[in-house]
Amino acid sequence: MTKSLQKTVLDTLAYLVLGIGALTMLLPFVWMISVSFREPAQQYSRNLIPDPIVFQNYADLFRVLPNNAFLALVFNSFKISILTVIGQVLTCAMAAFVFAVVKFKGRNLLFALLLATMMIPPQVSLIPNFIIFKYMHLIGTQWPLILPAFWGGAFGTFLLRQYFLTIPRDLVDAARMDGASLFDIFWRIYLPLSKPAVAALAIFVFKDAWNDLLHPLVYLPTDMQQTTLTVGLAFFQQQLQLGGKFTVLMAGAFLSILPLLIIFFIAQKQFIEGIALSGVKR
Amino acid sequence: MEYGLKPLGREKLWLWLMLVPTIIGLAFGTIGSLLATLTLSFFDWDLIGAPTWAGFSNYVQLFQNESYMEAFSNTLKFSAMYVPGVVIISLLLAVLLNRKIRGVGIFRTIYFLPTVTSAVATALVWNMIYGRDTGILNFMLESVGLSPICWLCTNNAMLSVVIVNVWGAIGEGMIIFLAGLTAIPRDYYEAAELDGASGFQQFLRVTIPLVTPSIFFQTLIAAINAFQAYDYIYMLTRRSGGDSSVPVAVFSIYRNAFHFFRMGDASAQAIQLALLVAAFMGVMFWWERRYVVYE
Numbered sequence: 126m127t128k129s130l131q132k133t134v135l136d137t138l139a140y141l142v143l144g145i146g147a148l149t150m151l152l153p154f155v156w157m158i159s160v161s162f163r164e165p166a167q168q169y170s171r172n173l174i175p176d177p178i179v180f181q182n183y184a185d186l187f188r189v190l191p192n193n194a195f196l197a198l199v200f201n202s203f204k205i206s207i208l209t210v211i212g213q214v215l216t217c218a219m220a221a222f223v224f225a226v227v228k229f230k231g232r233n234l235l236f237a238l239l240l241a242t243m244m245i246p247p248q249v250s251l252i253p254n255f256i257i258f259k260y261m262h263l264i265g266t267q268w269p270l271i272l273p274a275f276w277g278g279a280f281g282t283f284l285l286r287q288y289f290l291t292i293p294r295d296l297v298d299a300a301r302m303d304g305a306s307l308f309d310i311f312w313r314i315y316l317p318l319s320k321p322a323v324a325a326l327a328i329f330v331f332k333d334a335w336n337d338l339l340h341p342l343v344y345l346p347t348d349m350q351q352t353t354l355t356v357g358l359a360f361f362q363q364q365l366q367l368g369g370k371f372t373v374l375m376a377g378a379f380l381s382i383l384p385l386l387i388i389f390f391i392a393q394k395q396f397i398e399g400i401a402l403s404g405v406k407r
Numbered sequence: 408m409e410y411g412l413k414p415l416g417r418e419k420l421w422l423w424l425m426l427v428p429t430i431i432g433l434a435f436g437t438i439g440s441l442l443a444t445l446t447l448s449f450f451d452w453d454l455i456g457a458p459t460w461a462g463f464s465n466y467v468q469l470f471q472n473e474s475y476m477e478a479f480s481n482t483l484k485f486s487a488m489y490v491p492g493v494v495i496i497s498l499l500l501a502v503l504l505n506r507k508i509r510g511v512g513i514f515r516t517i518y519f520l521p522t523v524t525s526a527v528a529t530a531l532v533w534n535m536i537y538g539r540d541t542g543i544l545n546f547m548l549e550s551v552g553l554s555p556i557c558w559l560c561t562n563n564a565m566l567s568v569v570i571v572n573v574w575g576a577i578g579e580g581m582i583i584f585l586a587g588l589t590a591i592p593r594d595y596y597e598a599a600e601l602d603g604a605s606g607f608q609q610f611l612r613v614t615i616p617l618v619t620p621s622i623f624f625q626t627l628i629a630a631i632n633a634f635q636a637y638d639y640i641y642m643l644t645r646r647s648g649g650d651s652s653v654p655v656a657v658f659s660i661y662r663n664a665f666h667f668f669r670m671g672d673a674s675a676q677a678i679q680l681a682l683l684v685a686a687f688m689g690v691m692f693w694w695e696r697r698y699v700v701y702e
Contacts, residue, residue, distance in 0.1 A: 135606070139503040146500065147517045150574065153532040154520060156543060160535065169541040216428035223425050228411025239429065242437035246635055246684055248657055249677045250436055252664050253443035257435065259454070276432030297412055307418045311425070336525035338638045339657075343665055355527045359642060371535060378528035389523045393516065396523075397582055 161375040168371040182376035189373070194349035194357070199380075202335055202354040205270050209334040210327045212274030217281030217326065218319075222311045224282065225289035226297065236286075243279045255343060265351070269344040274334075281326050284399070288322035289315055325399035328392055332385055354381045441681070448674035455668075465675035475676060478659035485569060485640075485655060486633035492573040493629045494622065497580025502614065504581070505588045515585075519578035526575060530642030533571050534559075537643075564644055564653050571639050576632065580625050587621030588614070619699045627691050634684055637661075656680050 160168060161182055163175040186195045223229075224236050258269040292315060300310050316323070341356045349357055358381055361374050389396060414422050433439065448465055452458035469475055500518065504511050521529060536544050537558035545555035558567040591614065599609045637657040644653040649666060651658055656676065664673035 131606075136506065136508055139506050139508060143500070143503055143514050147514055150517050150520060150578075152543075153529050153536060153574075154524075156536060157528075157532045160532075169538075171543060171546050216432075219425040220429040223422055226412050227422055228413055229419075229422055232411075235426075238433065238438070242433065244684065244688060245437050245441050246631075246677070246681050248635065248660050249444050249681050250440040251660070252447060252670060252674055252677060253440040254436070255664070256443075256454070256670075273432075273436055275428055276436055277429035278432060279437075282429065301412070307412070307414060307421050308425075310412070332523060336527070336638075338525075338527055338641070339661065343661070355525050358525075358531065359527050374531060375535075378531050382524040382528045385523050385525075386520075389519075397515065397519065 157375050157379050160372055161379050163372050165370045165372045182370075182372045183380070185370075185373050186377055186380065190349060192350065195377070197350045198352065198354040198357040201267070201352065202381075203384075205267055205341075205353060206331050206334040208271045209274040210330050212271065213278060213281050213330045214323055214327055216275055216277040218285050218316060218323065219311070220277050220282045221285035221289055222315050225286045226310070226315070227307065239277075239279050239282060243283075251339075251343065258344065264344060265346050267345065267351075270334075270337075270340055274330075281330065284326055285319065285322055288319050292318055321395060324392060325395045328388060328396055329399060331388070335385060444674045444677050447670055448678050450671050452670040453668045454670060458671075461671055465671045466679075468672065469675055469679065472672075474654065475659050475672075478654040478656050479679075481565070481653055482634060482636075482656040484565060485572075485636060485653075486630060488566070488569045489572055489576075489633045489636070490626060490629045492569065493576045493580050494625050496573065497577040497625065498584050498618070498622065500577060500581045501584030501588055502610070504585060515582070518581055521575040522578045526638035527642055529575070530571065530639050533639075534643060537567055559643060559652075561652055568640050568643055568653055571643060572633075572636060575639060576629065580629065583625050583628075584618065584621050587618045591617045616700050620701060623691065623695050623699045627688065630687055630691075631684060634680060634687070 155173070159173055159175060162178045162180070163170065164177065164179050164181075167175065187193070220239075224232060254269070254273070255264070258264055261268075263269055296314055296318075297310055300314055305313070335353075336355055337353070338355055338359065341353045345352045345356065347356065347360055349360075358374075358377050361377055447458075449461055449463070450458040451461045451465070469479075504514060536542050539545065539555065539557045539560075542558070544558065548555055556563060558564075595613050595617070596609055599613050604612065635657055636655060640653055640655055641651065641658060644651045646652055649662070654662075657680070660673050660676045660680070663669045663676065
């Protein structure tokens with residue numbers, strides 16, 4: 126076989142495998158969307174294209190659940206996720222700046238300690254944290270989901286520190302000459318220059334908060350007014366009002382992944398590079 | 408000590424103020440709670456009465472507790488299938504995408520989708536796809552003449568759950584391998600070709616050794632995720648009354664702590680999970696020193 130023929134054959138094979146794989150990856154999403162536009166009577170139909178195409182399921186989400194519960198779920202999810210992003214970006218950036226730029230006694234020790242915590246499985250923290258929040262009478266409120274976001278974290282601090290280290294030191298020295306304080310240097314130089322890394326962290330944190338199942342399940346009542354969209358969805362099936370209609374369930378599932386799909390398509394580069402970065406330069 | 412900005416006068420205070428959240432996190436979130444869980448594992452406590460000293464009995468009971476042993480062995484079985492599945496498939500995909508063919512971006516996006524979207528939402532569709540009489544998967548099997556499978560019945564549930572978890576994880580693995588593959592200098596392949604190595608030989612002798620750091624990292628991540636797997640499994644195997652047909656370790660911790668309020672048992676289980684993670688990491692780092700090639 127000649128070289129070019131061999132390449133053509135191998136490329137075709139690669140396309141074939143990748144193509145079949147891609148269809149498998151897409152099938153659940155395509156099916157979700159397809160079912161969500163069907164009439165309830167056709168929920169088990171095997172036809173991909175609904176006939177007729179109806180929007181009733183999406184309307185039902187807002188209409189059938191009592192007290193606008195679906196809107197409450199969406200609001201809760203946005204509120205918790207956005208506050209989590211603010212907390213993580215702020216507290217991780219402050220710590221990352223101190224670890225990357227400032228010289229002080231115990232820096233290396235403290236940083237090593239923080240990195241070591243990456244090895245502790247989050248389930249280990251769950252029980253003591255539950256007990257603390259119980260004594261603070263916060264179980265059943267959204268605080269146990271929001272407060273921990275404001276106590277930093279190894280992953281975010283490490284990610285931002287790595288980026289901060291690439292910012293030229295001359296900038297700091299020049300600012301120091303002009304009499305800038307430590308906090309000025311952080312707020313006016315490091316944060317604005319680190320937008321790509323901050324964006325990557327914000328996306329990761331938002332995704333994890335939005336998709337979280339375990340923590341809302343532990344801390345929030347499963348009442349549709351209080352909990353998040355992800356958890357609400359997990360209990361939709363049991364809601365009598367929906368009567369086990371998969372068409373409405375799929376409409377809810379699609380709406381619940383829509384914000385992340387939009388963010389992903391806009392900021393795909395940051396997302397994928399963030400993952401690659403965490404893999405290569407550990 | 409490397410370069411560092413010296414804090415001036417009152418800035419020493421600022422410095423520590425900026426670290427306060429992180430220090431609180433260490434005290435309450437991670438290190439403090441590890442110690443607290445460890446302490447709790449030596450007590451019996453239902454959160455209402457006073458905790459009573461239990462010595463090692465919670466740990467001894469773990470091995471006599473059938474439902475926990477089932478959960479723990481499910482976690483091990485799950486990991487034994489999930490980790491090789493994720494590592495091998497995502498490496499294969501990355502090698503194919505690294506052929507510099509057209510449309511790499513589109514494939515990358517498609518494979519990455521499950522990483523972005525919530526396990527709860529996609530598990531609901533998988534539930535439909537796996538349906539015994541109504542699911543699209545059995546429809547496909549029947550249309551090629553095979554007999555339908557009860558995907559989520561007790562015998563098959565583990566395998567079905569592994570499939571969904573692998574489906575959800577290969578996008579991230581692929582990205583990590585792709586980054587490792589693109590870092591291999593082209594010269595190596597050219598040199599191998601001059602020496603008359605075939606494409607397959609190049610893969611075995613150049614690609615695989617040079618991608619070992621990524622294999623190491625991806626195996627570590629996949630295993631840690633496997634030990635902590637919960638979302639898809641819970642959504643696909645839950646039964647009425649909060650039970651599960653494939654209970655795993657995290658499920659057992661959750662149920663003991665927050666349904667039965669057996670804080671001591673749950674803590675001992677959490678510590679055992681942490682020890683499993685630590686032991687696995689120890690083995691992996693030993694393996695790294697022997698087999699992983701860093702340039």
